[in-house]
Amino acid sequence: MKDDGIELLDSKMENITELKVGKKLNEGKTKEVYELPELPGYVLMQSKDQITAGNAARKDHMEGKAAISNKTTSCVFKLLQEAGVKTAFVRKYSDTAFVAAQCEMIPIEWVCRRIATGSFLKRHPGVKEGYKFYPPKREMFFKDDANNDPQWSAEQILAAKFNCAGLLIGQTEVDIMSRSTVAIFEILEKAWSTQDCTLVDMKIEFGVDVSKKEIVLADVIDNDSWRLWPSGDRSQQKDKQTYRDLKEVTPEAMQMVKRNFEWVAARVELLLESAHQGRVVVLMGSISDLLHCEKIKKSCANYGIPCELRVTSAHKGPDETLRIKSEYEGDGVPTVFVAVAGRSNGLGPVLSGNTAYPVVNCPPLTADWGAQDVWSSLRMPSGLGCSTVLSPEAAAQFAAQIFGLSNHLVWSKLRSSTLNTWISLKQADKKLRECSI
Numbered sequence: 001m002k003d004d005g006i007e008l009l010d011s012k013m014e015n016i017t018e019l020k021v022g023k024k025l026n027e028g029k030t031k032e033v034y035e036l037p038e039l040p041g042y043v044l045m046q047s048k049d050q051i052t053a054g055n056a057a058r059k060d061h062m063e064g065k066a067a068i069s070n071k072t073t074s075c076v077f078k079l080l081q082e083a084g085v086k087t088a089f090v091r092k093y094s095d096t097a098f099v100a101a102q103c104e105m106i107p108i109e110w111v112c113r114r115i116a117t118g119s120f121l122k123r124h125p126g127v128k129e130g131y132k133f134y135p136p137k138r139e140m141f142f143k144d145d146a147n148n149d150p151q152w153s154a155e156q157i158l159a160a161k162f163n164c165a166g167l168l169i170g171q172t173e174v175d176i177m178s179r180s181t182v183a184i185f186e187i188l189e190k191a192w193s194t195q196d197c198t199l200v201d202m203k204i205e206f207g208v209d210v211s212k213k214e215i216v217l218a219d220v221i222d223n224d225s226w227r228l229w230p231s232g233d234r235s236q237q238k239d240k241q242t243y244r245d246l247k248e249v250t251p252e253a254m255q256m257v258k259r260n261f262e263w264v265a266a267r268v269e270l271l272l273e274s275a276h277q278g279r280v281v282v283l284m285g286s287i288s289d290l291l292h293c294e295k296i297k298k299s300c301a302n303y304g305i306p307c308e309l310r311v312t313s314a315h316k317g318p319d320e321t322l323r324i325k326s327e328y329e330g331d332g333v334p335t336v337f338v339a340v341a342g343r344s345n346g347l348g349p350v351l352s353g354n355t356a357y358p359v360v361n362c363p364p365l366t367a368d369w370g371a372q373d374v375w376s377s378l379r380m381p382s383g384l385g386c387s388t389v390l391s392p393e394a395a396a397q398f399a400a401q402i403f404g405l406s407n408h409l410v411w412s413k414l415r416s417s418t419l420n421t422w423i424s425l426k427q428a429d430k431k432l433r434e435c436s437i
Contacts, residue, residue: 022035022037023035030048031046031048034046039099041102041210042102043100044097045097045099045220046066048065049061049065051243051257055145062257064258065258065261066095067095070092070094070095070222071265071269072222072264074092075268075269075272076188078272079271079272079412080217080412080416083409087217088100088101088209101209101211101218103210104207104210105205105206106208108142108143109142110138112181112182112184112202112203112204113133113200114132114189114199114200115129115133115198116129116133116137120137120139120201136182140152140157142156142160164207166208167213173215176426176427177206179423180206184217185199186415190408190411191412194270196230197230198231199226203225204217207219223264226239227239227241238261239264278334279307279328279333279335279336280306280308280336280396280399281307282296282308282340283310283312283347284312284340285311285341287311293309296393299393299395302396303396303400303413304409305399322350334406335357336357336360336399337351342363344376348386348388349380349381349384351386358402360389360398360399362390365390400413400414
């Protein structure tokens with residue numbers, strides 16, 4: 001889900017055949033950051049053919065790693081962005097580079113773990129490998145290579161009083177990053193599960209967008225960033241741990257590591273699609289209910305769910321209502337029916353009594369008789385299981401929650417929506433307190 005700023009940037013880039021790359025702003029172990037003079041407020045993130053471990057205590061050239069990492073990062077950020085997570089990522093520019101919003105990075109590495117392994121076991125003796133965290137475990141590490149990135153508490157982050165791009169990192173900002181870390185992990189965990197692959201843990205970083213002055217997910221998320229165990233089996237691990245575990249770096253060993261990275265890059269593209277598709281069919285009792293139904297359709301689009309509108313009356317044409325119902329049952333596409341009928345709602349109960357598909361009542365209540373009419377949607381004969389929601393947006397959300405059980409892309413939008421609602425309330429509270437002081 002792109003914001004207006006990214007759409008404007010896309011239109012600008014369409015008129016630029018080749019980006020003019022300016023001075024180098026920063027260089028890390030596996031990437032370089034360059035300014036883009038023609039696109040102020042944005043940078044080019046250039047990956048390197050280099051792999052490191054132990055804060056670069058081990059460092060090797062790996063031919064093709066830049067392209068592999070860039071493909072992985074671009075797909076992961078696209079997945080998160082489409083879900084509704086705010087990221088610095090804008091678009092893939094070349095095989096080895098992508099364009100991102102310029103950020104001042106917050107020097108904290110956020111780690112989220114579902115399964116205890118690696119350094120966690122060393123820091124917590126007695127915990128057995130494989131212990132599962134519910135909810136996922138969050139940890140913070142201060143980025144300081146000279147001291148091996150020490151673990152920090154939230155209190156230490158607050159005491160540091162980081163000021164990034166003019167934004168003081170206080171309690172609200174720490175809470176937002178903490179909450180976002182878990183949501184991002186869960187979205188990617190759900191996505192990888194569709195490939196029968198367990199996301200064991202991952203590390204991410206946040207920055208402050210220098211133009212918008214807001215916290216966004218930044219840096220990169222590639223095969224250096226996580227542990228991935230196909231079928232939950234550590235012996236099949238495909239992440240950078242295979243490089244860390246090498247007793248001796250040989251050409252054959254590096255080829256094995258590269259094959260693992262290519263395996264991940266090939267499958268990460270599959271995360272952008274879902275094998276399970278569905279649709280919402282809204283049946284309205286009268287064309288006068290069209291405005292109400294269009295709100296449902298618009299909300300469905302926000303979740304990426306196709307929505308069709310039909311007109312039929314269970315009172316005046318029950319045979320046609322059941323024929324339309326059969327039309328959608330017969331093509332094998334998972335369907336949620338939404339019944340929109342004012343006054344006496346016969347549409348929802350008739351549908352519910354004649355289909356095994358979910359039926360949701362969403363009556364367009366009026367101010368005069370609404371309190372009485374709603375009972376025709378609430379009081380059902382035995383054997384009928386249709387639910388009733390009054391808001392068109394809530395009807396679409398309920399349908400999305402049904403499809404989200406089998407479609408990770410829909411689920412990720414729901415998960416991101418709850419995160420963004422929480423963040424907006426947190427920011428509103430901060431703003432109110434600042435005004436009151």
